[in-house]
Amino acid sequence: MDIQSIKNRFGIIGNSPALNYALQVASQVSNTDLTVLINGESGVGKEVFSQIIHSLSARKHNPFIAVNCGAIPEGTIDSELFGHEKGSFTGAVDARKGYFETVNGGTIFLDEIGELPLGTQARLLRVLETGEFIRVGSSKTQKTDVRVIAATNKDLLQQVQSGKFREDLYYRLSTVPIRVPALHDRPEDIHLLFRKFAADFANKYKTASVQLDDEAKQLLINYPWPGNVRELKNIAEQISVLSQDKLITAKVLSKFLQPYSNNRLPVLASNNVSSHEFANEREILYKLFFDMKKDVTELKRMFLDVVQNPALAQQNPAFINELKQTDMLQPVMMQQPVLQNQAGNTITQPAVPVTIGMSDIQEHVEVDESLNIIDKEKELIIKALKKHKGKRKDAALDLGISERTLYRKLKEYDIEE
Numbered sequence: 001m002d003i004q005s006i007k008n009r010f011g012i013i014g015n016s017p018a019l020n021y022a023l024q025v026a027s028q029v030s031n032t033d034l035t036v037l038i039n040g041e042s043g044v045g046k047e048v049f050s051q052i053i054h055s056l057s058a059r060k061h062n063p064f065i066a067v068n069c070g071a072i073p074e075g076t077i078d079s080e081l082f083g084h085e086k087g088s089f090t091g092a093v094d095a096r097k098g099y100f101e102t103v104n105g106g107t108i109f110l111d112e113i114g115e116l117p118l119g120t121q122a123r124l125l126r127v128l129e130t131g132e133f134i135r136v137g138s139s140k141t142q143k144t145d146v147r148v149i150a151a152t153n154k155d156l157l158q159q160v161q162s163g164k165f166r167e168d169l170y171y172r173l174s175t176v177p178i179r180v181p182a183l184h185d186r187p188e189d190i191h192l193l194f195r196k197f198a199a200d201f202a203n204k205y206k207t208a209s210v211q212l213d214d215e216a217k218q219l220l221i222n223y224p225w226p227g228n229v230r231e232l233k234n235i236a237e238q239i240s241v242l243s244q245d246k247l248i249t250a251k252v253l254s255k256f257l258q259p260y261s262n263n264r265l266p267v268l269a270s271n272n273v274s275s276h277e278f279a280n281e282r283e284i285l286y287k288l289f290f291d292m293k294k295d296v297t298e299l300k301r302m303f304l305d306v307v308q309n310p311a312l313a314q315q316n317p318a319f320i321n322e323l324k325q326t327d328m329l330q331p332v333m334m335q336q337p338v339l340q341n342q343a344g345n346t347i348t349q350p351a352v353p354v355t356i357g358m359s360d361i362q363e364h365v366e367v368d369e370s371l372n373i374i375d376k377e378k379e380l381i382i383k384a385l386k387k388h389k390g391k392r393k394d395a396a397l398d399l400g401i402s403e404r405t406l407y408r409k410l411k412e413y414d415i416e417e
Contacts, residue, residue: 001027001056010052012045013196014189018181022049029176030056035128037113037173038151040180043228046151049178050109053149063106065099070115077120079136088137100133100144113150113173114159118166124148125169148173183225183232190221193229197236208246210239215250223257378413381406385415 003023006012012023029036030053038046047066054064072080079089083098099108110116116124127133128148132141150173159165183190194212202209212220225231235256239248242256380399388394396406409415 003027006052006056009055010048012048013193014186015192016181016186016189018179019186019189022178022180023052025176025178026052027056029053029178031058033147035147035173035175036149036178037156037176038149038178038180040151040153041182041228042153043230044180044182045229046153046180047109047111049180050107050149050151054107054109054147057107057147059106059147063103064109065103065106066109066111067099068111070112074117077117078123081120082123082133082135084136085138088135092137095135098133098135100127100146101142103146104144105146107147107149110148110150112152114152114154114156114165116165118164121166121169125166125172128169128172183228187221190225190232191217193232194220194236197233198240201237201240205240207240210236210243210246210248212248212253213250216248216253219250219253219257226258374413377409378415381409381413381415 001009003020006023006027007014012019026036026049036050036053038049040046050066051064054060067081069077078084079092079096079098081098081100083096083101084092086092086095110124123133127144127146131143131145133144134141156165156170156174160167160170183193191212195209198209198211227234238256239253243252245252381395384395384398385392388398392403392406396403399406401409
C-alpha cells in the first residue's frame with residue numbers, strides 16, 4: 001500500500017519527509033514478524049503506527065491489544081502479561097490468562113516499555129527469544145506466537161546506562177526502530193492539522209469552522225508544542241467552542257497557548273512551592289557537608305596522633321602505609337626557580353624539602369572543632385526556646401523551620417524544654 005493510501009485510511013495529516021519516512025518503514029516491516037520499537041515524544045501518535053503495522057500484516061484478522069506498561073502497578077504487571085495460577089498470591093482466587101496467552105497469533109503493543117520493572121523485562125526477553133512464558137505461580141512452560149511492537153518516549157540507551165533497562169532486551173526490541181517526528185519538527189504540517197481538527201469540531205458542534213489570520217498562523221507554527229498533536233487537537237477544540245469570533249487573531253490565539261521560553265532554558269521553581277520542601281533539602285545538604293567535614297577532621301586527628309606519638313605507628317602499620325601512599329608523610333619538594341647564566345646555560349637549583357609544621361596541623365584541627373554545625377544548631381534552638389519561653393510554634397517561626405522539624409530536632413539533640 002502506498003503512503004497516501006495509508007494516510008487516507010488512518011486519518012494521518014501531513015507531508016513532512018520525516019513523517020513519510022516513518023510511514024514507509026512501518027509499511028515495509030508490516031509483512032514480517034520482526035519486533036518493532038517506536039520512538040517519539042508523548043502525543044505524536046505512536047499507537048497509530050502500531051495499528052498500521054498490525055492492519056497491514058498477515059495477523060490483521062487476529063487479536064490486537066494495546067497495553068500501557070506505565071499504568072499497571074509493578075506488583076500485578078507480570079500477572080497481566082503472563083497470567084497467574086489460583087492461589088499464587090493474595091487475591092488470586094482463580095487462574096487467569098495473561099495477554100500473551102489471549103492474544104496468541106495476534107499483535108501486542110507495549111506502550112511506555114521503559115516503565116517495565118527489571119523482573120518483567122527478563123520474562124519479556126524470554127518470550128521474544130523463545131516464544132515461551134510461565135504463568136505467575138506455575139512451573140509449566142507455555143508457548144505463544146505473538147508479535148511485539150513496543151513504544152517509548154524515553155531514551156532507552158540512557159536507561160540502559162543507568163541500569164534501569166536491560167541492554168539485551170533493548171537490542172532485541174529495536175530490531176526495526178521507527179522514529180515518529182515531534183510536531184515542532186514538522187512545521188509545514190501544523191496549520192494543516194489545525195484546519196483538519198477545526199473542521200471536525202465545527203461538524204461535531206454544528207458551528208462554523210474557525211480560521212486563522214496570517215499572524216495567528218505564524219504564532220501557531222512558532223509555538224514549540226510540547227504536547228505535540230494531542231495538544232494541537234485540544235487547542236483547536238477549545239478555540240472552536242470558546243471563541244466568539246470565527247476569524248482568530250494572534251492576540252486571541254495567544255490566550256489559548258501556554259507561555260513558553262524561546263530558548264527553552266530551565267526556569268526557576270514557581271512561588272507556590274512550599275518553603276518546608278526547601279528546608280528539608282537544606283537539612284540534607286547540611287548533613288552531607290557535616291559528614292564530609294567530620295571524616296576529614298577525623299583523618300587529621302589520627303595523623304596528628306601518629307606524629308605526636310610515634311609508638312602508634314608500630315601498633316597500626318596499615319594506617320601508616322595508607323598515609324604513605326597518599327604522600328601525607330612525605331616532605332613536600334619545592335623546586336627552586338630555573339636560572340640562566342651569562343652564557344645562556346640553564347642552571348636548576350636543587351629541590352628543597354619543606355615539611356608541614358605541627359602548629360599548622362593543630363591549627364586546622366582546632367578550627368574544624370569550632371565549626372561543628374550540630375553544636376551551633378543545637379545552641380540556636382535552645383536560645384530560640386528561651387527567647388519565646390518554650391513556645392515551639394514561635395521558636396520554629398523564628399528559626400525559619402516547621403514546628404514538626406523543631407520537634408524532631410528536640411528529640412534528636414535530646415533538648416529539654
